[in-house]
Amino acid sequence: MSTSPDPVEREEGLAFQPKFDASGLVTCVATDAASGEVLMVAHMNAEALRKSIESGDAWYFSRSRNSLWRKGETSGHTQRVVEMRMDCDQDAVWIRVEQTGAACHTGRRSCFYRAVKGGGGGAALSFVDAE
Numbered sequence: 166m167s168t169s170p171d172p173v174e175r176e177e178g179l180a181f182q183p184k185f186d187a188s189g190l191v192t193c194v195a196t197d198a199a200s201g202e203v204l205m206v207a208h209m210n211a212e213a214l215r216k217s218i219e220s221g222d223a224w225y226f227s228r229s230r231n232s233l234w235r236k237g238e239t240s241g242h243t244q245r246v247v248e249m250r251m252d253c254d255q256d257a258v259w260i261r262v263e264q265t266g267a268a269c270h271t272g273r274r275s276c277f278y279r280a281v282k283g284g285g286g287g288a289a290l291s292f293v294d295a296e
Contacts, residue, residue: 188228
């Protein structure tokens with residue numbers, strides 16, 4: 166990983182220069198490689214990013230447990246990385262994955278199983294694709 170602080174190089178060049186936040190993390194969006202469905206949003210530190218690239222398995226950093234984890238290591242619901250992309254300023258990662266089992270810790274296919282509905286009484290949630 167390159168550490169050049171040049172924003173033009175980071176945004177327009179081909180050097181891999183992840184821009185970690187103050188906690189040492191980048192946001193990662195995982196989508197299903199076949200359908201394009203958004204499965205989950207998580208965080209990666211430098212080690213999780215490196216392990217994901219090297220192994221082809223999705224690795225993340227848990228902020229609540231303050232630890233590294235491989236998707237599926239306890240649940241068996243794994244993610245195989247098909248493609249990884251960085252956003253324009255390299256502070257967010259998008260991975261397209263082959264998902265085996267549920268992506269969400271609740272056992273659902275996606276973490277995004279509720280829609281936000283607006284109305285006179287304010288916002289409310291309703292279940293969608295919650296199987």
